[in-house]
Amino acid sequence: MAEFWDIYLLPALIIVGQILLIVLPLLLAVAYLTLYERKVMAVMQLRKGPNVVGPFGLLQPLADGAKLFFKETVVPTGANKVLFLLAPMVTFILSLIAWAVIPFDEGWVLADINVGVLYLFAISSLGVYGIIVAGWASNSRYPFLGALRSAAQMVSYEVSIGFVIVTVLLCAGTLNLTGIVESQKGDLGLLNWWFVPLFPMFIIFFVSILAETNRHPFDLPEAEAELVAGYQTEYSSMAFALFFLGEYANMILMSGICTVLFLGGWLPPADWAIFTWIPGIIWFGIKIAVLLFVFIWVRATLPRYRYDQLMRLGWKVFLPFSLLWVVVTAGFLVYFDMVPA
């Protein structure tokens, strides 16, 4: 019995504890990201934003959550009930399980697997299922159109994301996320991070993750002027809230991936004492917050793309360019004998 405890039960309990340590702060971050978004957009549009619930509106996310929790869950009569309720769960779960491989600090990672990047790519490519199943199971026109748009959009932009990841892998020489962050360590600090030598790919990656998370200016799956609310039209209450949480958790996740691949993960921007005193997880958080600010900034600034323009950008601009850049990077590394061992 003691053996059973040592080999199975104790490690299992430790892993459950670690999962809670990741998921609870993450959900809190998601709740406050909604407030962050509303506050930042309010300032950009010369408004005040939520300021009634709690000091400076700080309790607004909790009030929103409580409101959604007490609403009635409406399942349309013509809907496929199982799939209709499964879709938001899939979206939400997929946005959480990807965090298992993200390194928050040196050694602060739940599963330090050798194919971490592939795992993230696989999980992000599954995100489309939540939306497409929601659209189909609703058995309604607008959600179906939204789901079809979203499926085409996410598949298109995944291709260029894949090529961007390949260039980073070529430079880093490993599929392990901790290894990728370690490969950006150097005397130059900030200038050693991959966004400097691979700057065009950094831009392509950021624009692609905007499309991948269905955010502005690529939020065609839920374009309210054309499709009411896209795939979410028939959803209410907690089912809607799960979609909402999933979308925002995905934003944080994609910013985290971008940070790990291009912005040096937990590394401080310079090797000065004042920077190295700050723990790595704070740096990681700051970088994610900056990227999230850009997400919101883009939303407040840019008009929505038209659908054919979106497809053109994905297939005719990003795909050839990123493919070319993979070849150029590989050729450069081989010619100058800089291929990482």
Place this chain on the structure above:
Amino acid sequence: MIISTIAFYLFAAMTIASAFMVISAKNPVHSVLYLILAFFNSAALFVLLGAEFIAMILIVVYVGAVAVLFLFVVMMLDINFAELRQGFLQYLPIGGLIGLILLIELILVVSGWALSPEAIQVGSQAAPLMTDLTNTEQIGQVIYTDYAYLFQIAGMILLVAMIGAIVLTNRSRPGVRKQNIARQVYRRPEESMAVRKVEPGQGV
């Protein structure tokens, strides 16, 4: 070890059960979703084997891309399920006959199966454990070093298939107005605008 054995039987049973549901589900969309479940469980089996790279590629390629397109097409099809069921009994004898012939052929092939003694010896040996190399590096060496030409040929075949599909479906339709973004960007006010002084009561 017990846990991994239980996990193996769980995933294997789930794979077979979901594969069975793929062919027996009434709704084609459900079939595709069961197919995805089968892919997932086989990926889990690969993980249990220690082949995590293949497991991830299986999910990225089949679940992330191929099955999405399946689902996309199946959802757009307008199928009348009742009509689909109607011909079932009519086609049962022919279908059953074909299935029976295939089964007999398989039995004939498998019963006459003979392995050379060398192959049996190689097969009974444990796979060499190259613990200093990761899974990904091992596969990379096999594909890009040992079998580089075959890999290139496989790529060429896929390329030809892709070009063929594009050639078959792409047709230039006259009279379609397309947006030429480069032309729009290079437009100057002088070419596209004229400021006229219009006298009242005369028009342009």
